[in-house]
Amino acid sequence: MNAARILVVDDELHERQGLAELLTAWGYQVETANDGLQALQKLNQDPPQAVLTDIRMPRMDGLELLADIRRRLGALPVLVITGQGSKEAAIECLRLRANDFIEKPIRGEELRQRLADVVSAQPAADSRLAGGEEFEFLGGSPLMETIRHELQQVAPTSASVLITGESGTGKEVIARLLHRLSPRRERTFVAINCAAIPESLMESEIFGHEKGAFTGAQDRRAGCFELAENGTLLLDEIGEMPLPTQAKLLRVLEDRRIRRLGSKSELPVNVRVLAATNKDPAQAVAVGQLRQDLYYRLNVFHLHLPPLRAHLEDLPALAGGLLQRLNQRHQRQVEGLAPEVLARFSRHAWPGNVRELRNVLERAVIIADSPMVQMRHLPADFGAAAAPLPEDEPGSVRVPVGTTVAEAERLLIMKTLARENNNKTRAAEKLGISLKTLQNKLKEYQARGAAPPPAASGNSAALAP
């Protein structure tokens, strides 16, 4: 007997009943919903092991439901039923990270198999949410050890924590660890990305709404605070939250009560709030993007994750740990990095930080034809010449042995130019070359498409995942 509970979502009574009967006969526990919205309400109350959903439905269709599930419930397995031959729907399913999709007309045996696969995929998917690979915080350098120590100190409390660091430095890893190491670990961890939600929907996402609160609010709906009751709520990219919403959030943090949009009454909430941003929060306050009072309220404890270029000594440990995960994921056995690769990695600026490292290694693991990652497994721009170099001191250029003279020259020129605020005449003077020579060199670099050196300090190139 298979006791997994499946939520079947279809607006057509006959289809819904037919599917429910089939699944019950296969030993599943079945719940049903008429459309995406009703499904979400059921999911919020008590998530099943998997969702089987049709696409075309009134109010909220299957793809919107899928998107919402991924945003709120992470890896919950979803199997989508698509119309016959609908390529667009299939592509959308993949883009929105459905676990699988099945075309109409549905054949019983095929559905049984696919559903079983999707349901059995759950432990792996679940571990991502509840303590699997993504939870290990790798790196043993003094910088990482300090963070680990701070993490252990603050995790058991209910204090708000502000997590900062460039993109890809592990802010979400830290947030999930804070939850997992806290007494709230058995309750829900909810993450909401303020940069990914349209402004008009943000308040309803966070605080929920009553039926008819605004045009399109056809039903009442719980917000993130309610979903995270007794658990942890991560407000990601907090700097992207509109100022009026920030004001409301501050009140919630102070009063520990929320009011759904369109509601007259307030509900008490017990939620630990974490906030993350890849911007400098003090700077965001200075330019009026982040309310100062909210900043103080969130900043009870501050965890800052350094960019990877500031702890390159962690590269072997990070690469080792990431390779282990990736091996598992792709069923490979790549053991480590060839010495040249590690040397090359140590000279890279890693603007996308650990995420960039992970992506480079994932590519390598997939194409690897040897037990060690070799130079040929790296993306083309990891060729020796175009190496953007880490810079430690603002007024100097670091040139490790192994750099070509031409490359060292380019770095010095670009750095000098940056220091002279792009004033070519003054830069040429400092470099002791003629303006004409400088201009020619710049043209040459442009033609070669050589990357400019990393910005002086503070700002990072954001790398999309």
Ligand SMILES: Nc1ncnc2c1ncn2[C@@H]1O[C@H](COP(=O)(O)OP(=O)(O)OP(=O)(O)O)[C@@H](O)[C@H]1O
């Ligand atoms: N110290 C670490 N140990 C293990 N994995 C890490 C570490 N730091 C980052 N990662 C991995 O790097 C990737 C990016 O991490 P994460 O999503 O936490 O970054 P982020 O700081 O939230 O980035 P963004 O600002 O772009 O949202 C993930 O795959 C994560 O598992």
Ligand SMILES: [Mg+2]
């Ligand atoms: Mg993040």
